[in-house]
Amino acid sequence: MKVLVVEDAVDTARFMARALEEAGHSADISHNGTEAEEKARSLQYDVLVFDRMLPGKDGLEVVRDLRKDAITTPVLFLSALGEVDHRIEGLKAGGDDYLAKPYSSAELVARVEVLGKRIDPDSRATLLKLGDLEMDLITRKVFRAGKKIDIQPREFRLLEYLMRNCGQIVTRTMLLEKVWDYHFDPQTNVIDVHISRLRSKIDKDFDHPMLHTIRGTGYRLEA
Amino acid sequence: MGKFDNIIAKLKSKLARRETGFRARFAEVSRTTTFKVARNFAILFLTFATLLLAYIWVMSFGFLNYDADRQAKQELNALSKIWADHGVEALNAAVIERAATANENLYVLITPQGAVMSGNIDAVPMDLSKVKIPDSGVPLQDSPVYSSSFNYARQDGDNRNHSARGVFLAGADGYGLFVGRDLGAGFVVAERVTSAVWSGSLAVLIFAMLGGVMAARGAAKRVDELSKTTKKVMSGDLSVRAPVNLYKTDTGDEFDALTDDLNNMLDRTERLVQASRTIGDAIAHDLRSPLTRLRVKLEDANIHAQNKDELHDALDVAINDIDRIVGTFNAVLRLSRLEAGQGAIRETINLSETLHEIAEIFEYSFEDKGLEFSSQIEDNIIIDADKSLLTQAITNLLDNAMKYTPSGKVQLIAKKQNKKTAISVIDSGTGIAPELREKALKRFERLDAARTTQGSGIGLSLAHAIAEAHDGVLILDDGIESENGKGLNVTILI
Structure with missing residues (x-):
């Protein structure tokens, strides 16, 4: 699975990428919203992991713009803002899942994997x-x-x-x-x-x- | 002498000071709404009075003058006919005859040298230097006529100065005829009316200013009250509120609405300020001790761990501790948000369903702990509430019941009471002594039992805050009595 990790804290981003790689995935890192948007548009990823507050362009905004252009890559939001209303904001902007900081690397990997499988919850199978x-x-x-x-x-x-x-x-x-x-x-x-x-x-x-x-x-x- | 100068200097400076004081005060007063409204009223009424006066003037004097001019001209025409047909001698005779019986009409006939030949006033009451004598041979009816307005003293013993209008006709032969017409009694009436209107305007002006001051003072007084309140708030006292108009029945004007808004805003600000004040304390209170414990553990492992396994174990414990601290932190944040009046999203929910779900989730856990759990939930309780928060409140109460009930039973009961809904969690645990109950709901007062049991102990305060966020209350009472104690009954009434 190919994952783009967008997180401005360099250390955190590195640990996240390492956790994903240890689980057998490949991870790109971006520290900046504008750069992340370009990558998400030009390269094929299975999952995008977005911090909400980013330098350059805010994570919510980037995802909103991606969704406007019909880029449907699953998005996992990571945020220090963890209240219900923040979560709703993230999902409304086009996020598929929302994880409040701090989180365990196992939690991150598990969520990324579930998202990457693109399971349709309303699947027709009976x-x-x-x-x-x-x-x-x-x-x-x-x-x-x-x-x-x-x-x-x-x-x-x-x-x-x-x-x-x-x-x-x-x-x-x-x-x-x-x-x-x-x-x-x-x-x-x-x-x-x-x-x-x-x-x-x-x-x-x-x-x-x-x-x-x-x-x-x-x-x-x-x- | 020197002493005298001194006194004069003192007096002068005193006067100067008084003057600057007065100027400053005037500048201050002239900025107020009262002054501005009064001034505008005055300007408005003054304009009105002036216009009224102008109208009266035109209507009375204009008409009088016009009428007098017309009659004077008529008379002049009649006389000029005699003059043209029969000559100056005949005219002179006619003037003498008419002047003798005239009352309103005035006549003067002058010679080319300017001497009065006949008439009933002493001289031609106008400046004759501008009068041009027509060239010889110009017929009388084509000669120019000069008008004038004048005052004259009558010879019949009436001492008053009379106003009159007149016309002057100069003949080619050098003689000149003046015919005037007294404006008569009408003039006096018009004059009286004018002066009455003038003095009336003055009275109106005074009333207008008074009215303006009164109208503006009412408004300014209310603004003053509001501004006094905001000044106090700015100086740091957030508890003051603008006085609400209690005595008047016709409340609901713009000022009442403004006062209401201001007070509501202050309520909210005060709550927010208090919340932000306490959030620091809360974080310190609820997080410092677990952080201290965590630090001690890590330090201990760092120094005393004998091998890698021991170190790993210590780190595992530390990570668990951090997760718990984050849980507490989230609860503290949520509590603070609630206390600041934020964070509750109300929607219509089926409380019965929500509670059944909660009961289902907890059922097994109680069973595993050997507790008898039962729920009595009335069907179809529909309320407006924040489902997520309410779920958390009840979950907290069930968590607590599980923690503090060593044996016996726990019940979840929900029913409609009058127009309210009561959700109770009743256990047969140790309970809380009546005198400690109030304390138990307070944020920083954790009971001793809670201190020695694991968990943040913030659950009950959070449930309390959630009940209050739903305009409800949380009531503590005795639960089911057992060998553990009196038990606890926590009821959320919303």
Whole structure:
């Protein structure tokens, strides 16, 4: 995956690029909004990572202009402004995801990877399949190895998100945001509890586990 | 002598000072709205009075003069006919005859030498030097006629100075005939009216200025009140407010609206200033201790770690600490924003659904901790609220319930009460003693129990601020009594 990292703090940009490279991606760095816009227009990237406040041209403005010219490369905004209204501003400008500073490099990489896969959340598919795990989005039934699994509505949404992003690491914060629409961290570890419930339903009594915990980062669903 | 000079000098300087003082005061007064409005009123009325006077003048004197001119000319025509037909002697006889019985008409016939031949006044009341005697042979009716306006003293014992108009005809033979017409009583009336209008205008002018001052003073007084308020605010006292017009029933004029706006603006400014004042304290209070702990840990690892693994472990712990500190920081920021009256986005939400979702999320966590969790949520509670904030408030309360309830149960209850909605989180935990409850809601007052338990302890203050941002309240009460204590019932009433 080819990523453009636009961040004016030189150190931070370098660490970000290194984290992405260690995860197997290539990363270009730009410290300036105007330069970043040129790069984004002339080169093919899979994901653009934009700081909001940049020298040259403000990140929001650059993305707004790119979207005006039908450049649809997914954009992840990074910002020290993390309140709900800031987030809405970022999404309105054409961002696809918004991450408040400070963040962990694992969180950054996970989000970039999910964005780079360009999963359409409104995808028309009514049946999701991963290995021997099947999910019918219309009848809202889940089967593993042909065996029906009894599942709660909330678990269904959690599983749907994991299936759509199968093979990707998804972090706790991502689950909170995308599945529960929570933009703050509850102190109670609600996500872990839900994952362990879900795991006990889809993995217990089967030959191999599909839902893995990635230590210190999040989870991954694999065939 | 020297002493005398001294006194004079003193007096002079005193006078000079008084004069400059007066000038300064005048300059100050002349800048005020009261002065300007009064002045404009005066100018307006003065213009009006002048125009009125001019009109009266034209209508009265103009008419009188015109009438007198017409009659004088008529008489002159009649006489000039006699003069032309029968000569000067006949004219002289006619003038003598008419002057004897005349009352309003005035006659003078003069010889070429300028002597009066006949008539009822002493001389021709006009400057004759400009009169040109026509060339001989020019008929009388073609000779020029000169008009004049004059005053004269009557010979009939009426001592008043009379005004009159007259015409003079010079003949080619050198004789000259003057016929005048007294303006009569009409003139006196017109004069009286004019002077009445003049003095009336003066009165009107005074009233206009008084009216202006009164009208302007009302407005200026209100402006003064506002300006007094803003001056106090500028000097640093943000708690003053402009006096609101309480006694008048016809409130709602522009000044009331302005006063209202000013006061609302001050309310908001005061809140913002207070928030920015406390945010520094809050950050220091809520973040310094965890940062201190973090620093100690890192320093300790740096000095005492025996191997790489120990160092890595210490760094992992440090990263976790930082995440927690960031969480606290976010909460402090959100709280400050709320207290500054910012950050709540109201929309119509189905509270019942929101609460069911929250209950669902927490259900398993309570179960895992061995607590009995139940929710009683009335159906279809529709309210205007910030969903995200309200969710956070209730999540905080459930977090707290989980933390401070070692055993027993936790309930989430929502119902309509009159026109309000009550959302309660009730637990069978240790509870908060009644005398400590007020303290517990205050930002900087964390209870001892909270200090020893992990977490920022800011959750309850944040829930309180969120309730207030929804024009609601947060009430603390006894919960479910158990071996742990009296339990706690936190109700958000919005």
